[in-house]
Amino acid sequence: MKANPKNMPGFGLVTWLGLAFLYLPIFAVIAFSFNSGRLVTVWEGFSFEWYPRALGNHDLQRATMNSLIVAVGATFIGTVIALAAALALHGGGVPKPVKTASYTMMALPLLVPEIVIAVTTMAFFAAINLRLGLINVLIAHIVFCIPFAYAPIRARIATIPKSMSEAAKDLYADEWQAFRHVTLPLLTPGIFSGALLAFITSLDDFIITLMVAPPGASTLPVEIYSKVKRGITPEINAAASMLLAFSIFIVLLSYIINRKKVI
Amino acid sequence: MSDRLVIQSVTKFFGSAQNPVRAVDDLSLNVRENEFFTLLGPSGCGKTTLLRLIAGLESCDTGKILLDGVDIAGLPANKRPVNTVFQSYALFPHMTVADNIGFGMSMQGKDAKDIEKATADALALMRMENFGARYPSELSGGQQQRVALARALVNRPKILLLDESLSALDYKLRKDMQIELKRLQRETEITFIFVTHDQEEALSMSDRIAVMERGRIGQLGTPQEIYHRPVSRYVADFIGICNFVAAPSLGLSESGHIGFRPEDATLLIREGQQPDVAGPIVHGKLDALSYHGAVTYYQVTLDSGETVTVADHEKLPVGVDARVRVALLPDMLIRCAS
Numbered sequence: 193m194k195a196n197p198k199n200m201p202g203f204g205l206v207t208w209l210g211l212a213f214l215y216l217p218i219f220a221v222i223a224f225s226f227n228s229g230r231l232v233t234v235w236e237g238f239s240f241e242w243y244p245r246a247l248g249n250h251d252l253q254r255a256t257m258n259s260l261i262v263a264v265g266a267t268f269i270g271t272v273i274a275l276a277a278a279l280a281l282h283g284g285g286v287p288k289p290v291k292t293a294s295y296t297m298m299a300l301p302l303l304v305p306e307i308v309i310a311v312t313t314m315a316f317f318a319a320i321n322l323r324l325g326l327i328n329v330l331i332a333h334i335v336f337c338i339p340f341a342y343a344p345i346r347a348r349i350a351t352i353p354k355s356m357s358e359a360a361k362d363l364y365a366d367e368w369q370a371f372r373h374v375t376l377p378l379l380t381p382g383i384f385s386g387a388l389l390a391f392i393t394s395l396d397d398f399i400i401t402l403m404v405a406p407p408g409a410s411t412l413p414v415e416i417y418s419k420v421k422r423g424i425t426p427e428i429n430a431a432a433s434m435l436l437a438f439s440i441f442i443v444l445l446s447y448i449i450n451r452k453k454v455i
Numbered sequence: 456m457s458d459r460l461v462i463q464s465v466t467k468f469f470g471s472a473q474n475p476v477r478a479v480d481d482l483s484l485n486v487r488e489n490e491f492f493t494l495l496g497p498s499g500c501g502k503t504t505l506l507r508l509i510a511g512l513e514s515c516d517t518g519k520i521l522l523d524g525v526d527i528a529g530l531p532a533n534k535r536p537v538n539t540v541f542q543s544y545a546l547f548p549h550m551t552v553a554d555n556i557g558f559g560m561s562m563q564g565k566d567a568k569d570i571e572k573a574t575a576d577a578l579a580l581m582r583m584e585n586f587g588a589r590y591p592s593e594l595s596g597g598q599q600q601r602v603a604l605a606r607a608l609v610n611r612p613k614i615l616l617l618d619e620s621l622s623a624l625d626y627k628l629r630k631d632m633q634i635e636l637k638r639l640q641r642e643t644e645i646t647f648i649f650v651t652h653d654q655e656e657a658l659s660m661s662d663r664i665a666v667m668e669r670g671r672i673g674q675l676g677t678p679q680e681i682y683h684r685p686v687s688r689y690v691a692d693f694i695g696i697c698n699f700v701a702a703p704s705l706g707l708s709e710s711g712h713i714g715f716r717p718e719d720a721t722l723l724i725r726e727g728q729q730p731d732v733a734g735p736i737v738h739g740k741l742d743a744l745s746y747h748g749a750v751t752y753y754q755v756t757l758d759s760g761e762t763v764t765v766a767d768h769e770k771l772p773v774g775v776d777a778r779v780r781v782a783l784l785p786d787m788l789i790r791c792a793s
């Protein structure tokens with residue numbers, strides 16, 4: 193008989209402790225974002241005032257804009273590159289060693305510790321003297337967005353039989369039409385979930401952005417961090433809560449859209 | 456009748472240069488206008504590859520493919536007036552039945568009105584008028600098959616290619632579809648090239664059959680020619696049951712083997728019984744019999760030690776181990792290369 197970890201003594205307790213350790217801080221942040229006092233450890237009563245204050249904060253506003261610009265840009269460009277790579281590597285035309293090399297190169301940002309990428313990217317930008325402000329951040333984000341977008345697209349491509357595009361061509365579609373009317377629609381769920389992963393990863397990135405972002409180009413996580421260094425305020429809690437709500441919204445959205453039957 | 460398709464010395468290699476597989480090997484054949492033509496052969500003999508070469512989904516390494524006299528070997532699939540019913544149907548799952556059927560015309564830039572009309576006609580031809588708005592996943596296997604047929608036929612191709620189209624269906628549906636396919640071929644007057652490994656299906660449906668053997672044509676002819684005058688033992692064995700015995704065992708003064716079909720022999724169970732037609736008669740012992748309703752098969756071991764099968768419409772009053780004689784119809788003896 194297979195040993196079921198559920199039957200081990202203390203399993204339930206450890207599970208609940210683990211969950212509490214993971215989620216209680218998040219609930220604390222949300223709860224104290226509604227605290228009427230300035231202190232983050234003493235509850236003084238319910239208030240909604242920190243949300244308008246956070247929304248009205250110019251630093252946070254600018255950081256949010258930067259975050260969205262970078263996330264949308266990196267998602268779009270990263271997903272297009274990932275799609276192109278997936279389509280190219282799926283066909284029979286590419287020799288095996290080239291394929292393996294391409295996979296490895298694309299997956300590198302997942303394998304190498306983030307701090308290494310952060311430092312090398314920063315050094316690289318300095319070496320070629322690239323000073324394009326937010327574009328620097330965007331370039332760095334595109335690179336690590338590609339593997340996140342690639343994985344679901346590749347998984348999806350593998351499920352589409354070769355006879356689909358062959359049938360399209362047999363029915364007078366040229367290469368582009370076969371892609372546009374058959375392959376692309378069948379790939380849509382994969383592209384969508386890939387883009388979503390890339391978007392969340394970019395929105396969430398901290399270490400790489402911290403290293404490569406020049407002054408004025410910091411994203412929301414970096415901005416929140418620099419404010420926290422000067423002391424946690426309910427304003428920051430409110431900003432963090434909104435970021436969390438937005439992330440949850442995106443994930444729910446993807447779930448709902450993905451659930452629609454496509455194939 | 457003139458030739459719609461002529462294949463001249465076409466060869467197709469797969470695999471590496473060191474270890475090439477000749478899927479189609481210097482093959483030539485002709486298919487006539489308005490013909491129900493069948494490619495018959497065991498799995499792996501190159502039927503699908505030949506079909507894909509005609510469709511343009513593979514390119515030939517050597518040879519010519521002439522459609523109405525024009526070499527189309529260099530044209531891509533989307534430029535060939537040929538359509539395929541894929542073995543897996545390959546319906547587009549994200550499109551409705553109507554959009555699937557209209558796809559070919561839409562890719563050719565036909566008018567939306569014409570497409571709509573042709574799609575409705577095609578659905579009517581398949582007796583599926585009420586299914587246009589459904590998705591393929593909402594159809595049974597047999598219905599998907601008909602949509603795949605409609606999707607190909609609606610383009611009025613010069614040739615319709617069908618790859619083992621019926622083998623996924625169960626027996627009853629398959630028999631119905633065989634009749635349906637014949638009806639469609641008659642009504643549309645489109646040349647059909649039908650691939651199957653089922654010899655019974657091939658015999659009952661085809662105007663002509665090409666029996667394939669390791670990438671080549673073993674024999675090309677009408678079902679009657681293939682059945683009664685097979686040119687090789689391979690063809691004879693592949694099409695139905697064929698007995699082969701050494702000529703001397705039949706009392707014939709020639710060398711080599713003589714073939715005969717089970718129904719071209721009569722089992723004589725009584726002493727002194729005479730066959731209706733005089734011919735070679737051999738002695739033997741009944742080994743086994745199997746009853747199939749319309750026909751009963753008798754397995755006889757001849758005194759020469761060879762085993763043959765004889766068919767009779769009647770269940771004869773005879774038991775296993777009885778001494779019997781086998782009388783052959785002299786006109787039906789098969790003499791072919793081994």
Ligand SMILES: Nc1ncnc2c1ncn2[C@@H]1O[C@H](COP(=O)(O)OP(=O)(O)O)[C@@H](O)[C@H]1O
Binds near residue numbers: 469470503
């Ligand atoms: N894409 C391919 N790559 C390599 N070998 C193939 C390919 N397609 C077919 N073959 C080989 O060619 C031969 C004929 O295959 P096929 O045309 O599919 O036969 P059939 O349809 O009669 O079963 C087989 O030996 C098969 O393994």
Ligand SMILES: [Mg+2]
Binds near residue numbers: 502619
């Ligand atoms: Mg096949």
